[in-house]
Amino acid sequence: MSHHLHLPSQAIIREVGLRDGLQSIARVLPTAQKIEWIRAAHAAGQREIEVGSFVPARLLPQLADTAELVAFAQTLPGLIVSVLVPNLKGAEKAIDSGADAMIVPLSASHAHSLANLRKTPDEVVAEVAHIRAARDAAGSKIVIEGGVGTAFGCTIQGEVAESEVLRLMLALLDAGADRVSLADTVGYADPAMVSRLFEKARALVGDRLWCGHFHDTRGLGLANVYAALQTGVNRFDACLAGIGGCPHAPGASGNVSSEDLAYMLRSMKIDTGIDIDALLALRKQVAGWLDGEALHGTLWQAGLPKTLNDAPLAA
């Protein structure tokens, strides 16, 4: 049986380095550098960027300039601009900002949810209903994406039941989210788990399962993406240079690296629209700004295979 024949022909890498990456790094990157990052990522062909988070600046000073970044990003043609919002207050800022989409994180692990969001998962579902009402009342077209985190287990609680992940995913949609994503927040997923959960989730909600979000904490990030691709999901979050990490796993890497993921997809002839050489040049620039921080990814060291450019993508 030919598994590879089931792979999608196109995929989207949503750049979340400016949000998930930078929020894990203590230093505050100047707004001018973030703007240059967004500009260059767009020029390299990236078409979805999560530029920041509407959380109180005292909690995450690294992301305090999110509204300004949304405003700049919206000047770039064809760019879909998203932000993370933890609650109704953040959602109202997102609506005002003019972003195209907001991701509302929910942690399927009750323990993780209480520790990180100070709400139970079902309280987050209730908040999404308020967010939906606010969105509709404002006449805004901003898309609401429910992001189900710790979907493969949690460093505090341990096991997270698949049935609970699926229940919360459905509850988010029922509460008014337009779509959902599934996240391996702490790097516990393996390809078989991904295959199982994503197949079930797709069977339940189809294309409203929008995106996979994998951390590479234990080296399985790209294998997990491949497993998800086989279920038909073709949108993935990633961070340039794999920046970010997890406070519960010191030294561990963050999201899958955008450039390694772009290479894997391009090698498999899955079109992302990304110019990998341009993305590697941007990586070098960002690495300079983040001098001293832990960066990840492998492609930047080895370079593209000699064979890659011999294989043009079908139109």
Add this chain to the structure above:
Amino acid sequence: MSHHLHLPSQAIIREVGLRDGLQSIARVLPTAQKIEWIRAAHAAGQREIEVGSFVPARLLPQLADTAELVAFAQTLPGLIVSVLVPNLKGAEKAIDSGADAMIVPLSASHAHSLANLRKTPDEVVAEVAHIRAARDAAGSKIVIEGGVGTAFGCTIQGEVAESEVLRLMLALLDAGADRVSLADTVGYADPAMVSRLFEKARALVGDRLWCGHFHDTRGLGLANVYAALQTGVNRFDACLAGIGGCPHAPGASGNVSSEDLAYMLRSMKIDTGIDIDALLALRKQVAGWLDGEALHGTLWQAGLPKTLNDAPLAA
């Protein structure tokens, strides 16, 4: 469709760190440390180890003690001891050594073959016929494995045709090899390529396709293993701490790391017999011996997931 249901229930990680790893590192590890490595790897549950290579010591002084290592390794119960041999002369030494298996490398890239082995691929096939004759004449039971390298492309030649890889694989078996393996020598493979080639190879030769050998040069090593697993192949070469590399890609990593691979398989409930904690302890010891060398892998930093030991393997 549930891809994960097709995964094998057991897998073997063949440790090749002492050969493929150490041959890429200039320093010569003392025999006593290698013996300790083999002893501890066996104690951690590893049951196949490639202990070295029968090549002239002036070419690879790092591996000059191979005969001694075979002799020690054969004292360990249940351990399958393999060596690499480049030619008949090496094969005769392997037969004399009492090793269980010898791997004869062949490069499917003609350019790589001439540069590295100073023979065409078909000359290597002819050499395997001589090796088979010598084995049979000696009344030895040593297994002959043909290792088809650069099976996914080559840094010198570029593309390597799938048809040529399959032709040479069949030619090796016709010439008297007992089994074959396929190697991504330079880290050019992606999961779709692996799926395609391994399916075709399995269709042609069944279980005589023995082993997959993946380098992690561009971060796709474990994704490639997962793709191969889905075709039914369940033996993989790996190096502790991912040591090794490629002279054509400075700074690039070597084989997939044994401990990360053991974790991925264990997480997917595929039995390898390996005690991962013991393997991580050995990694720490070997890392001490190789202080200053480039090591790889991610699990050693993040540690095992809290959920892993909650999921005992079925007997």
